[in-house]
Amino acid sequence: MDAKTETSGAGDDGASGEAATADLAVREAAYEKFVWDNLKRNYLGNYLHGMLGMTGFRLVNAPTFLPAYLHMISGSNSVVGLGLALQQLGGIISPIFAGTQIEHRKKVMPAALWMGGLGRLAILGMALSAWFVTNDKVQIPLPWGGTTQVQPLVWSILFFMMMFGIFMGAQRVVFSLLMSKVIPLSRRGRLQAWRNTTGGAIAAVLALVAGKYFIGGNLFGNGYAVTFLFACALTTIGLWALQLLLKEPEPPTTRTQGRFRDRLREFPALIRQDRSYAYFLLVQMLATSARIATPFYILYVGQFIGADGVTLGLLSFAFLGADTASNLIWGYLGDKAGFRVVLLGSVTGWILATLALMNLHHVVPIFLAFAGLGASQAGYMMAAQTMILEFGDRDDLPMRIAVSATAESITATAGPLIGGVVSQFFGYNVVFGASLGFLAAALLLLIVAVREPRSRRLVTS
Numbered sequence: 001m002d003a004k005t006e007t008s009g010a011g012d013d014g015a016s017g018e019a020a021t022a023d024l025a026v027r028e029a030a031y032e033k034f035v036w037d038n039l040k041r042n043y044l045g046n047y048l049h050g051m052l053g054m055t056g057f058r059l060v061n062a063p064t065f066l067p068a069y070l071h072m073i074s075g076s077n078s079v080v081g082l083g084l085a086l087q088q089l090g091g092i093i094s095p096i097f098a099g100t101q102i103e104h105r106k107k108v109m110p111a112a113l114w115m116g117g118l119g120r121l122a123i124l125g126m127a128l129s130a131w132f133v134t135n136d137k138v139q140i141p142l143p144w145g146g147t148t149q150v151q152p153l154v155w156s157i158l159f160f161m162m163m164f165g166i167f168m169g170a171q172r173v174v175f176s177l178l179m180s181k182v183i184p185l186s187r188r189g190r191l192q193a194w195r196n197t198t199g200g201a202i203a204a205v206l207a208l209v210a211g212k213y214f215i216g217g218n219l220f221g222n223g224y225a226v227t228f229l230f231a232c233a234l235t236t237i238g239l240w241a242l243q244l245l246l247k248e249p250e251p252p253t254t255r256t257q258g259r260f261r262d263r264l265r266e267f268p269a270l271i272r273q274d275r276s277y278a279y280f281l282l283v284q285m286l287a288t289s290a291r292i293a294t295p296f297y298i299l300y301v302g303q304f305i306g307a308d309g310v311t312l313g314l315l316s317f318a319f320l321g322a323d324t325a326s327n328l329i330w331g332y333l334g335d336k337a338g339f340r341v342v343l344l345g346s347v348t349g350w351i352l353a354t355l356a357l358m359n360l361h362h363v364v365p366i367f368l369a370f371a372g373l374g375a376s377q378a379g380y381m382m383a384a385q386t387m388i389l390e391f392g393d394r395d396d397l398p399m400r401i402a403v404s405a406t407a408e409s410i411t412a413t414a415g416p417l418i419g420g421v422v423s424q425f426f427g428y429n430v431v432f433g434a435s436l437g438f439l440a441a442a443l444l445l446l447i448v449a450v451r452e453p454r455s456r457r458l459v460t461s
Contacts, residue, residue: 027252034249035182042182043191045245049175050195051202052238056231058203058323059210060123060164064316067295069224073135074154077299081420083161084295090165091172091409098170099402102177106250109243112174116239119167123232125160129153130225169409172385173401180389180397181249185454186335188389192382193331200324200378204317206230211313223309270399277391277400279449281407284384286442287347288408292415293428293435297357297373300428304361315370322371323378330379338452339387346379347443351436358432384408390453 035042060066070083098115102108135153183191210230215223271278298315334342353372356365388404389397419431 024252031249031252034247035184038182038247038249039184039187041245042247043187045242046179046183046191047195048245049238049242050192051199052241053235054196054199055203055206056123056233056235056238057168058200058320059206059227059231059316060126062203062207062316062319064207064298064312064319065210065215065224065227066126066161068298068312069130070154070157071299073157074151076420077296077424078417078420079154079158080295080299081417081423083158085413085415085417085420086158086162087165087168088409088412088415090162090167091169092406092413094166094169095173095402095405095409096399098173099398102174103398107248108174108178108181109246109248112171112178113239113243115167115170115174117236119164119171120232120235120239122160122164122167123228123235125163126157127225127228127232129156129160130222130228131220165409169405172405173398176385176389176401177398178246178248181251182246185390188386189331189333189335189339189382191331192386193328196327196331196378196382197324200320200327204320204324207316207320208313211309211311211316214309215312216309270396270403274391276449276451276453279445280387280391281404283343283442283446283450284404285407285411286438286445287350287380287384289411289415290350290435290438290442291412292419292438293354293432296419296423296428296431297370299423300432301357301361301366304366315367318367318370319374322374326375326378327382330382334383334386338454339383339390340446340450340452342379342383343387343446343450344443346376346383347439347446349376350380351439351443354432354436354439358429387453 067080067084070080071077074080098111102111105111130153133153133156135151137151179188179191210223210227213219213223214226214230217223219226271281298312301315302311330342330346333345349372353369353376356372357369360366360369384404388401391400419434422434423431
């Protein structure tokens with residue numbers, strides 16, 4: 001057993017190596033039995049949490065409502081880029097922190113409730129800011145003398161976007177680990193397929209409703225605020241469902257608790273353990289860099305077909321509806337053939353959809369391009385989040401998830417910020433061209449260097 005790993009309930013009392021090995025085998029068998037005995041309720045809990053959580057989070061993360069609102073209140077592409085950059089910046093350190101806080105714990109659900117709850121409060125903060133914080137420019141004094149003008153609403157939304165990123169980065173590690181503990185490898189793809197499909201279907205319908213009735217009708221004086229509040233409510237209900245239904249097993253082994261800085265020093269060794277994982281990490285960073293264009297999709301097409309509430313709802317429906325329809329395909333394909341195939345298909349589709357968006361400027365092809373983007377990014381997210389669970393040892397899983405989440409956040413932070421400045425001065429086509437370059441590099445690396453982890457080793461949870 002790894003020197004950094006401790007057993008759950010077995011001490012070093014001088015027993016022989018054979019006895020210790022036999023004891024560990026017994027506890028591994030008991031762990032597996034617990035997982036299968038409680039699979040139905042844990043499957044349902046993860047399904048409801050994912051379905052309702054995905055519904056709410058998609059309304060916030062879709063490349064329509066939040067970028068459009070931030071552009072409306074700021075009038076600046078650069079501020080839109082800054083907002084998305086701050087959201088990603090929040091996710092750089094928090095995954096590592098979350099990993100160090102849970103890797104030694106036998107039960108991680110309490111931490112999941114805290115981190116998930118705080119993420120939902122950040123969405124609530126956006127909704128309340130939209131209703132109650134003024135957007136009138138105010139003069140504030142500078143420490144070095146003089147004053148400057150700021151828009152309180154813009155800065156409030158930016159702050160809560162950063163907080164949202166911090167807690168989303170943390171909860172990604174916790175909930176991925178939780179799923180790996182209670183859902184066997186052979187069931188993860190179909191679970192994600194069905195929860196994403198139903199959640200996406202609800203989100204697609206709600207996007208139409210939000211665009212036409214909430215935003216278009218300026219419901220309760222601010223349709224965007226109603227949209228964010230609705231998203232917060234859905235994600236909170238999903239978290240409650242998981243809390244009520246989940247039965248979490250205690251793993252046979254856990255890592256000893258380590259210091260944050262010590263875990264940082266171990267990252268290079270963790271990556272070097274598996275060259276295919278190292279290349280997979282590069283693919284994640286390149287694909288995330290391609291999101292440099294994401295917040296500007298809706299601003300770009302708005303030049304050709306407008307960006308009123310109905311249009312926002314229609315394109316959100318295309319993006320989320322395709323996400324919904326594709327998830328069943330991605331999930332079952334991943335369970336059957338491995339998630340490397342899903343990654344290949346999704347990155348290829350992402351490239352084709354971006355090319356269509358750049359070159360076809362009428363309603364129908366733009367609608368189809370947004371559908372392609374939704375399907376492709378859904379496949380990428382499912383593959384990236386599930387494939388990571390299949391590399392390496394179980395005890396290293398929290399930190400491996402944290403490494404990937406942090407790497408993605410690093411590249412995703414600078415992308416929107418740079419994209420906002422570049423689009424402001426050089427136009428959207430330059431931003432989209434950069435995105436295509438990152439995607440092409442990711443596709444090439446995926447083809448030549450990343451091997452399917454499932455074909456080499458079956459990782460049981």
